[in-house]
């Protein structure tokens with residue numbers, strides 16, 4: 496009953512933030528509509544623009560499109576992407592860096608692979624990424640121990656008929672939460688589950704498609720994360736670039752700890768502080 500009075504100011508706070516986000520999105524959308532109607536179709540370099548917003552706006556105006564959108568729905572979709580993509584990816588970059596800094600052997604192997612595949616006279620390009628198999632295993636092992644969406648918040652299901660799973664009756668219509676964090680640390684699924692051991696992902700063709708129910712960082716089934724290809728590429732590209740172009744160390748006398756803090760996205764309890772230094776001798780590789 497007291498919630499109506501909003502004693503802690505949560506609703507007011509949420510309303511203010513929502514209005515702020517709404518204004519940001521309005522500005523972006525209105526700006527793009529103006530550019531489109533004044534004939535500016537490309538980016539600053541004159542390339543045709545085909546980003547997510549442009550495609551949604553074109554669909555909105557298409558008369559015979561199979562689905563129709565209005566501006567409110569476009570704003571909701573943009574918001575969805577920002578919420579689903581931003582914190583998950585940036586949190587993972589921090590976790591992978593933390594685990595690499597925490598495991599000097601792993602750091603050496605990651606650097607050796609980068610030197611071999613990319614060379615010390617080049618920076619990372621997208622075509623190098625499929626060859627970085629050890630870095631890929633490091634990212635997967637980090638996903639196993641620190642899935643950014645580990646708990647029920649997103650990965651929940653509601654069966655449309657009653658069924659039995661592993662001796663449990665799951666009634667129709669109930670909400671089933673998947674505890675991915677626990678699945679990823681279950682000794683029945685993994686040998687020495689608390690050990691950070693990327694090598695376990697070097698065999699058996701592990702992927703993120705949710706077919707192997709021991710490893711579900713992006714969920715599974717038809718509501719699986721649609722951002723897997725983008726998330727996977729962004730992570731590999733950002734991390735490869737960070738570790739190829741820079742050497743990283745912890746501040747003097749700092750002990751690294753890797754405990755997590757529960758939230759919408761599971762972040763490091765103590766944010767990582769790491770100090771970079773130039774790794775490639777050719778300084779021109781660091782210019783724009």
Ligand code: HEM
Nearest residue numbers: 579580583584644649650712713714715718719720722726
């Ligand atoms: C490290 C990166 C990411 C992780 C760990 C992650 C994880 C997840 C998980 C666990 C779900 C729930 C899946 C399920 O219920 O089975 C989800 C849903 C979703 N993700 Fe991601 N995600 C990431 C990046 C992205 C990116 C880059 C985008 C978009 C560009 C994105 C867009 C979405 C959307 C729209 C949904 C809701 C799908 C639906 O309900 O049908 N995610 N994500």
